[in-house]
Amino acid sequence: MEDRSRDRYGGLSSRELWFWLSTLDVIGPVSLNRLLGVFGSPEGIWTHHAWSGADAWNGDHDMPCVELNPKQIKELGDSKLEPEKIAKKLAAIEKDGIAFIGRNEADFPGKLRSLPDCPAGLFVKGSLPMPDMPMVAIVGARSCDEYGRQMAEYFGRELASHGIGVVSGMAAGIDGESQWAALRSGGYSLAVLGSGVDICYPRSNYNLYEQLIRDGGVVSENVPGTIPQAFRFPMRNRLVSAFSDAVLVVEARERSGSLITADHALEQGRDVMAVPGRVGDQLSEGCNRLIRQGAVMVTCFEDVCEVLGMDFSEPKNLREAEDEERKDHDAEWMKIIEALSSTPSHIDNISEKTGIAISELMHDLLLMEMRGVVRQVCQGQYVKLLFPDR
């Protein structure tokens, strides 16, 4: 019986049929869901006569019942021609250590099922988060500045060390920083890629990519081998927000991909949070606008907990933490700390503000850098660490 039914579908199992749907590229997730709505299952789509053979849709115009255009119909027909290749391809992918999870399977993340554009399947390297793990997406600008870097690091670290998973896109800048911080503090982090999971993009994050596979997860809806293309990233962003319970935007310019993620989050019913920035800072314009539009403004980990409805500790604000730090040092250090901010200041300016001679200042700053109070972001330029890592 089993064998006979498989014959009808080119010898493919149900799992392989879901994989077949995942490999379709011209047919996006929305069209796919419409097809599934009409035909009920991948098996239904496979056996429909319209794609190929004598009865094939002639391809002159759109197919009204499923609203497919000729190109999409052609893709369906062509992809069916060699069923044994589909099975072989899935086997090869799994041999490479990439797991395929079809939508029909039990481990398919529940958070994604309700999406109107839910993917047919996911490709995973590493592991997916436990179903009950709270997840927060941290997203932001690729060319971030020191303030954003510190914020991403802080939130990544604090969330992950409290058992909250960090979802992001493994991009340069905010994404990568927050994921690094999460992994470093021993927590879980998930990267949703716009390319295939076997392609590390950007290349500069290769170390992060490897560590994510080891201690976290890398996931994509695209078939392995898919190269990163600009149009895939907005699609990817919908999954970043879908995997999370709330989205935190750290730094975003006025026109930013992170805002697309925030829009998806709202559509999907996730909370949107934003880290405020100074008026006039281009890198914070997007965040500040989100806050104006009603996003929750967060300045510390406890604020995020509140949004998630969790409670870890009594709130301790930034000011107190800083004061505590300051008590340990003498007046000179305090003078230097006061002259610093999260925007890089050059040693010349610090010297001017504090009245300390350059050579002495270099000595103090070196000690402070080693104590983790300040950081040298580039030769001679220092920032104060907002959340000293103790």
Added chain:
Amino acid sequence: MYSKVKTLMIVGIEGLVVSVETDVSAGLPDFSMVGYLSSESKEAKERVRISLKNSGFQLAPRRITVNIAPADIRKDGTAFDLAIAVGILISYGIISSDRCKDIAFLGELGLDGRLCPVHGVISMVAAAKDEGFHGVIVPKENAREGSAVEGIKVYPAASLGNVVEMLSGNEELDSYAAEHWVAGQEERKYDVDFSEITGQAAVKRAAEVAAAGMHNIIMVGPPGSGKTMTARRLPTILPELTQEESMEVTKIYSICGLLPPGRPMMLTRPFRSPHHTISASALAGGGAVPRPGEISLANRGVLFLDEFPEFSRASLEVLRQPLEDRRVTISRVKGSYSFPSDCMVVAAMNPCPCGYYPDRDKCRCTDYAVRKYLQKISRPLLDRMDICVDMPAVAYSDIIMSRSVDVKQEDSAAIRGRVMAAWERQKSRYKDEGIFFNSQLTNSQMERFCHLSPAAESMMAEVYRRMELTARAYHRILKVARTISDLSGEAVISEYSLAEAVGYRGLEQKYWG
């Protein structure tokens, strides 16, 4: 009749005495020259023949053969003309060979018999002196330059006729009244001064440290922050050239024909600033007959490489060996040539393609682009840059400050005073080591001379661990710390000197990883 007169040529930067042998005998009238001559030397035949005629010598047609010995060294240059002409005149019996015995002849002839100046006179006169010559006849334009060599007489001449007159008489020749050119005696003539730079305290301090130990320095900063301005002023805080150094520098400039008009000697430290399109051989020296490159022209001074990453990879890599050995060796089939290249390299660059990183309001270069830009400079070359400083954009307050009279910026002379004191300390410390500066310390020498105070020792241990330094970076920090201690007169390196040196390390960990 056979005759032999002496002249000189340039090999590398030194002069070499060569003989011009002339034979005039019966046979078909001919004028032939042998002795492995380059084309400009071969053309001497025509210049000599016609200038002899135009100087009023009616020579009977004979078979003239000239050989320039030794015949296995390639002869180039035009300084042989005068010696050939004199040799022919002796062979014809027009002048007597007695007067020419201890004299060497230098000079190019014009068709009208006038004597034209040649390059490299100072090296050639010095070589003549070493060979025991009594005097050298040189074109009058070269007389001042030649007279810088002590212990040999320099006789200026304006034309071939002039020379013949000098050699025909019996009276003592008029030698050029040797002006005493002593380095440093003449007032230093730099038209720039450190006091013109306002603000930029960190960079000025770094420049002082670099000068004190002759450390190579790289300046990173946005456009218009004063990188070029600082580099130009670096020679002004270096101690004055010694007599020997001055002679060495002058030789190189003389060979390249770059001596400033009216100045027979180079008394100030050279500053060379080649454009970034320069080829590898123009930078290091080269050519079929090797000539000194920019790095040799900067010998004892400053070689400024503006827009460092824009130089071609090949040009930059060729610097590595000369920076290490302080000498450029160029090998050719006919022997190898060596030029000194003991200079301080000052490099300037923007931190990213647009120049404004890390100011993210202005700079939108991606991290990748920034890294890519910095990676244009290879790691081995970067390892030779002891000091790395970042320059901030000039603040408005700094511009205002330069207008007010009250705030007096320190001038070059004051900084030079401190640098000289540091040089003295190094000189006395390294008198038996064959080196002069902290930047030349080898690892084993560092162990002997770079002692850290206990506080500095523990700081170094922590820095090494926390900042994940490499052994190379550690040694570089130690050398620079030694120089900072020399500036402040400490025998043992204090934690303050060390901390400052750590501050000058390149951020290779971060960007050049």
